[in-house]
Amino acid sequence: MLTLVVAGLAAGGAYAIFGVSIVVLHRMAGVVNFSQAVVGAFGAYVAATGVERGWGLPWAAAAGIALSSVLSVAIGLLFARLFSEAGAAVRTAAMIATTVGLFAAGFRFFGDAPRAVPVLLPGASVSIGGVVVTAGTVIVLFIAIATVLGMGWVLSSTRVGVQVRAISERPVVAELLGVPLFARTALVWGFTGLVSATGMLVVASNLPGSFSSLGFLIFPAMAAALIGAFRRLPLAFAGGIGVGVVESVSSYREAWSEYRGAVPFLIAAAVLLWTQRHEVWDAAR
Amino acid sequence: MRRGDLAAGAAYVGAAVTVSQLAGPFWLFLLTSAVITAVVAVSVGVIYDNAGLLSLCQMTFAGLGAWTVGWLNLKTNLPFLAMLPFAAAVPFAAGVAIGIPALRLRGQNLAVFTLVFSAAVARVVFADGFPGLIEGNRVHPPGFADSDSGYFLFCAVTLGLIGIAVTALRRTRTGRWWFSVRRSERATAAMGRSVVLTKLSAFAVSAAIAGVGGALLLALNGIVSGASFQPIESMTILTSALMFGAGHLEGALLTGLFGQLIPNFLSDVGLPRDISPMLFAVGGVIALSRGEGGLSSALRAAGRRLPSLRRTRRAETVAPALRSLPSGHDPAAKARSVLDIQDVSVSYGAVKALDGVSLSMPEGGFLGLIGPNGAGKSTLVDALSGFLPSHEGRILLGGEDITVLPPRKRALLGLRRTFQQGHTPLDLTVGGYLALASAGADTPIAEALDWFSLPPPPTPIAGLDVGSRRILEVCGALMSHPKVALLDEPTAGLAGPDRDVFVEALAAVTAHMGVAVLLIEHDIEAVVSLCHSIAVLDFGQLIATGSPQDVLEDPRVVAAYLGSST
Numbered sequence: 121m122l123t124l125v126v127a128g129l130a131a132g133g134a135y136a137i138f139g140v141s142i143v144v145l146h147r148m149a150g151v152v153n154f155s156q157a158v159v160g161a162f163g164a165y166v167a168a169t170g171v172e173r174g175w176g177l178p179w180a181a182a183a184g185i186a187l188s189s190v191l192s193v194a195i196g197l198l199f200a201r202l203f204s205e206a207g208a209a210v211r212t213a214a215m216i217a218t219t220v221g222l223f224a225a226g227f228r229f230f231g232d233a234p235r236a237v238p239v240l241l242p243g244a245s246v247s248i249g250g251v252v253v254t255a256g257t258v259i260v261l262f263i264a265i266a267t268v269l270g271m272g273w274v275l276s277s278t279r280v281g282v283q284v285r286a287i288s289e290r291p292v293v294a295e296l297l298g299v300p301l302f303a304r305t306a307l308v309w310g311f312t313g314l315v316s317a318t319g320m321l322v323v324a325s326n327l328p329g330s331f332s333s334l335g336f337l338i339f340p341a342m343a344a345a346l347i348g349a350f351r352r353l354p355l356a357f358a359g360g361i362g363v364g365v366v367e368s369v370s371s372y373r374e375a376w377s378e379y380r381g382a383v384p385f386l387i388a389a390a391v392l393l394w395t396q397r398h399e400v401w402d403a404a405r
Numbered sequence: 406m407r408r409g410d411l412a413a414g415a416a417y418v419g420a421a422v423t424v425s426q427l428a429g430p431f432w433l434f435l436l437t438s439a440v441i442t443a444v445v446a447v448s449v450g451v452i453y454d455n456a457g458l459l460s461l462c463q464m465t466f467a468g469l470g471a472w473t474v475g476w477l478n479l480k481t482n483l484p485f486l487a488m489l490p491f492a493a494a495v496p497f498a499a500g501v502a503i504g505i506p507a508l509r510l511r512g513q514n515l516a517v518f519t520l521v522f523s524a525a526v527a528r529v530v531f532a533d534g535f536p537g538l539i540e541g542n543r544v545h546p547p548g549f550a551d552s553d554s555g556y557f558l559f560c561a562v563t564l565g566l567i568g569i570a571v572t573a574l575r576r577t578r579t580g581r582w583w584f585s586v587r588r589s590e591r592a593t594a595a596m597g598r599s600v601v602l603t604k605l606s607a608f609a610v611s612a613a614i615a616g617v618g619g620a621l622l623l624a625l626n627g628i629v630s631g632a633s634f635q636p637i638e639s640m641t642i643l644t645s646a647l648m649f650g651a652g653h654l655e656g657a658l659l660t661g662l663f664g665q666l667i668p669n670f671l672s673d674v675g676l677p678r679d680i681s682p683m684l685f686a687v688g689g690v691i692a693l694s695r696g697e698g699g700l701s702s703a704l705r706a707a708g709r710r711l712p713s714l715r716r717t718r719r720a721e722t723v724a725p726a727l728r729s730l731p732s733g734h735d736p737a738a739k740a741r742s743v744l745d746i747q748d749v750s751v752s753y754g755a756v757k758a759l760d761g762v763s764l765s766m767p768e769g770g771f772l773g774l775i776g777p778n779g780a781g782k783s784t785l786v787d788a789l790s791g792f793l794p795s796h797e798g799r800i801l802l803g804g805e806d807i808t809v810l811p812p813r814k815r816a817l818l819g820l821r822r823t824f825q826q827g828h829t830p831l832d833l834t835v836g837g838y839l840a841l842a843s844a845g846a847d848t849p850i851a852e853a854l855d856w857f858s859l860p861p862p863p864t865p866i867a868g869l870d871v872g873s874r875r876i877l878e879v880c881g882a883l884m885s886h887p888k889v890a891l892l893d894e895p896t897a898g899l900a901g902p903d904r905d906v907f908v909e910a911l912a913a914v915t916a917h918m919g920v921a922v923l924l925i926e927h928d929i930e931a932v933v934s935l936c937h938s939i940a941v942l943d944f945g946q947l948i949a950t951g952s953p954q955d956v957l958e959d960p961r962v963v964a965a966y967l968g969s970s971t
Contacts, residue, residue, distance in 0.1 A: 221686025381528025
């Protein structure tokens with residue numbers, strides 16, 4: 121059982137990274153990013169392709185992470201340009217369309233056959249209480265926690281954080297106040313792209329990863345972001361870990377594992393029903 | 406049946422028959438797939454374009470339809486036609502089942518909810534294999550359509566029938582309410598309609614249509630796997646529906662046609678066929694950035710000359726008929742109170758938005774409610790119409806305690822309201838909206854439009870200026886013959902002669918119908934000319950009530966508006 125819990129931590133850490141990234145973007149750009157995982161998958165697959173072609177592992181990984189960041193920035197600038205004044209429903213629909221396009225692009229470039237994503241730190245592991253924890257798990261958890269703490273601090277206590285929040289809520293007003301819209305948008309999207317690609321690189325080596333299955337890590341990630349109500353970073357982190365562990369533990373018994381795929385849905389449904397229970401009416405008075 | 410519909414229907418039948426006779430097996434398969442995709446696109450049109458619900462599980466509903474038929478085919482000897490109703494019924498039930506928890510979810514939350522639902526069904530139900538897949542138990546089209554051209558025609562006829570049914574439904578009350586709930590849930594409830602029923606009916610109908618699409622797909626291929634019904638497929642069809650605008654039938658048809666033809670065209674010209682979703686993504690994003698509704702809406706708008714947005718109403722004087730309207734006032738009724746507000750208080754944390762407000766309105770009375778911004782006027786209207794989660798005090802309508810009733814029930818009992826922002830659904834026509842708003846009351850629509858100098862019934866609301874939309878909302882509320890109408894700043898957005906004409910019409914119509922009106926208004930001139938008495942709110946407290954003359958000279962009222970001189 122404990123082994124399963126620890127095994128769930130690796131996947132849970134990745135869910136947490138994506139979930140936290142989604143929350144960060146939602147707070148900073150006002151968009152629910154359905155493409156968070158697929159952007160990371162681009163990075164992981166570019167790295168895998170690089171290694172296949174004989175690049176050194178560090179170079180391949182760096183190229184993958186850089187590509188994801190650039191891709192993320194491009195999406196961010198597109199949304200800032202076209203949808204900064206649009207309502208949340210329109211932005212969400214546009215994000216879904218964008219995600220569909222990214223999946224199609226991924227299939228085109230990489231195919232949908234599973235590939236081996238290089239293991240960043242082969243063989244490294246630590247043993248805690250008799251249970252082996254791989255270096256990958258430790259790294260993923262570290263990135264997730266660092267993102268929560270770092271972005272929490274940036275959002276609440278720095279000038280950049282305030283500027284970015286202003287952009288997300290009132291882009292025109294923020295621009296009139298002299299906030300550099302372009303630079304701040306690029307910064308936020310680039311950062312979440314970077315974090316997602318790094319997280320994806322670390323976990324992808326453990327997953328039977330076809331391009332789409334990596335992109336579909338968006339489902340548990342969305343469940344994690346929902347647990348954080350798209351606002352609270354620590355809760356989104358806990359949610360990601362929770363979904364990963366519950367999924368892993370659900371394979372403890374044969375009868376349960378059949379329903380493993382429903383875990384994100386059940387958790388998301390429960391969270392939504394609870395948090396939205398007072399939202400009887402639509403927003404406008 | 407309209408003439409345009411007949412022409413479009415004849416063209417559709419002609420095209421379908423021609424294709425079935427001339428096309429070879431390859432094209433027939435392609436176009437049959439296109440027709441089936443169009444069926445699912447119609448379901449997207451209902452749930453997203455009509456009802457405004459961002460659902461990402463339409464292909465899951467299609468999969469449930471296919472799963473049902475596969476199961477029936479394995480377990481029973483039913484012919485395909487007999488299984489088809491089940492392919493609609495099971496997703497219909499699933500639509501209600503998923504719609505109930507989704508009732509309080511909107512926008513991004515609803516999208517995430519339906520997306521993870523579709524992922525869960527794909528992994529738990531569909532991944533286990535479709536019934537008949539392993540056994541190789543093929544589903545066959547009905548015997549009379551068991552050829553390539555026959556099955557194409559069968560699918561085309563099914564799409565045609567669904568199209569006719571959906572078009573008819575969009576013109577019934579049920580369908581019009583979908584447009585209303587898309588625009589505003591509050592306004593829908595304030596007109597006496599159940600928001601729950603409206604949303605669930607959209608979910609159920611769209612799921613049933615998608616289920617039929619899934620069953621048709623199964624019979625086209627004989628067997629299917631879960632691969633066709635993955636979440637990404639739901640996202641993809643939504644994306645192309647965004648681009649083409651599935652809210653109109655021609656948009657749904659284009660979604661189906663291009664969904665199949667573009668990949669085929671790409672491979673014909675030597676390009677990879679799997680880049681077509683990228684094209685749809687680009688098209689969907691562009692369509693969204695230019696306003697909702699997609700290509701079909703843009704084409705319709707181009708084909709239809711909208712009246713100028715700036716000036717739709719140019720009545721210089723009120724309609725002559727208005728001057729001769731008999732007054733519905735029963736002088737004896739003045740003594741009877743129709744709305745009693747007893748000690749109503751509302752607090753948000755430490756802030757008291759309303760503090761012990763008590764008012765009484767006589768039958769047919771015209772009470773003005775004024776006060777500076779933030780005085781609590783709109784909060785009082787929300788409390789009276791039932792949109793506040795809780796408040797203290799009691800509210801009686803015609804002697805009946807309505808304090809705990811939901812907005813819909815209050816509306817049905819005869820308490821109607823309008824909204825400051827204006828919530829008339831832009832997708833409806835003036836006549837369509839009034840038919841909803843009047844709730845079957847017997848005022849002839851043409852006469853009421855004449856009273857308020859509004860354009861004729863077929864005019865689309867999208868073509869009205871903001872002031873006229875607000876007048877239309879007032880007209881709708883009054884046409885339902887309510888006991889009490891709460892009008893929240895009806896003259897905002899009207900200037901000069903338009904305003905004077907409206908104010909005169911409002912006075913005549915409410916007097917004729919004997920409706921009691923609570924008027925919230927910043928336009929003091931309008932308030933004075935319309936109201937029998939005035940109540941003034943300031944910081945949530947009622948600081949004065951009485952005749953217009955007395956109240957406006959009250960030093961406390963002057964101080965509230967202008968600040969005290971001390």
